[in-house]
Amino acid sequence: MIKVRHTYLLILGLLSVLSGCNTYKSFYKKTHYSITENSKPEKIYRLDLSGQNLNVFPKEVQGLSNLRMLNISNNPNLDLEEVFKTITENKELSILIMDSMDIDRLPKSLEKLTKLSQLSLVNNPNLDWKQSFNVLSTLPLDFLNLKRNNIKTLPENIVELKSIKDLNLSYNHLEGTQNFEFLAKLPKLYSLWLDHNEIKELPETIGKLDQVRFLYIDHNELSQLPTTMKDMRKVWVIHGGYNKFEELPPVFTEIPGLFMVHMNNNQITMIPEVYSTEKYPLAGLLLDNNPISGVEKEKAQELFKGFFLLSFEQK
Template structure:
């Protein structure tokens, strides 16, 4: 409930630039409701103990207001009606996290303008196939489920820029994503991956890659082909050494003014273009509200079995390592 209130506050602040409300796409053609009815809907939507009526109220309010954000997070939802997302072509951010969902209604395919979807902390045992028709989707947050593989059809999502699938059941690196040429952030932390394929070199557009908390024992040299890589988290694996090719990656060698001193959890990263895509160009000009990925650039190799690093790693701007890892930069 608090997050819904905070979201509304942010939208109000963004609207305070002398522009129209950024969460409204156009005039509503929905039936008119009295102020009393609207207040009752709002009260139900924000109830401390959500019910089916609460969910229905939030959906109705969204249809009425044409809000670009539909927030149903943490509402104890086990299933959604098949028509839940009818007449919601305006929605660009859909929050369904922290529920008990194991599937999504087919009507979600009607969200043609959807940019971000949050289905983290649910009960999905496989990647929801209905999402494969949402070609405008850019960011998928699906951590803490039971997903174990990526369907080949994921390549249909040509605009996919970030996918967060930490805390799932992946045992193999999802090479199916190699044809998603816009992919910039991939978080596979806290899975069960033991081997990285040579195809990892094909992911040459990635800016951030997290493989923290897996079972990796070695990293293929082909990682040196990922020339845009800015953030690499390999912490909490079983690595004994790192290929020197990592040290030659240009974005890892670049000095960064105002670096935050750690490689940040990728789920909280974002891009400034999000503001313009979702709220409009005026908001992007007035509100630089997101941290840039380069502020968290570097390598994290904490909690591995690495004892020595090649002196070439002295050229890397930031390395988070255990104190016993030897690196001679004299």
């Protein structure tokens, strides 16, 4: 049986799901791609120098007193020590994107960016993560993007990133139980992306992530979930699409805060009996592109008729 959540929470969940994690792409007005003689330094809030094959970082950046977002991605020939000598004067900088830079260490001078709240380090697989997290632990980061870095094991000092709210670990190769023990010690962790990690089985330690609200475990090789997930008491939304589930995981009825689940593009054929006998807060369910029979769909539609969102669409 179903206990429906407050409407405002459902709306919040939908908005959060749709927003994704690329918040650094949508802030601070017009994006500039160069600094020209006609540029008004005080009017430049967003500067994108990515993919410009730069060998020397433009000194003019130092005069951009209102700069909030800087993208220097895909410029592997830049000397980061020189870059940070320049940009540490940009006291308002809060978003920094350094994807595909072929770097192995973060300059300690990064610590001087005292308002830096969002950092992207996508596709820098040679980075020394222990050294990097030592540097980043001094910053007020709330969003960290570590996609495509071939990470298998996180160093223990990731627990020092106390301010992190949104952590993207997509397209890595995470394995073992310790990763989840460390992540559980990030007190403000709100959204966690573990998609595209080739995960076959989640360890029982995932249940320790009782602070997480939004969990992305889609595009893996999962066929079942550990019962310890019932201890993730605060999770609202789980994305579990594009896996190998053959039934809707029963543990969803035991997670006290869960109200929306994406289980599209699996091999689900049936809904376990527990969904008709237990009370649970789940009120949104996407089962698109699963081989569910017509009879089972009719049963599910009756069982979940009080849901604010229920979908079985097929492509």
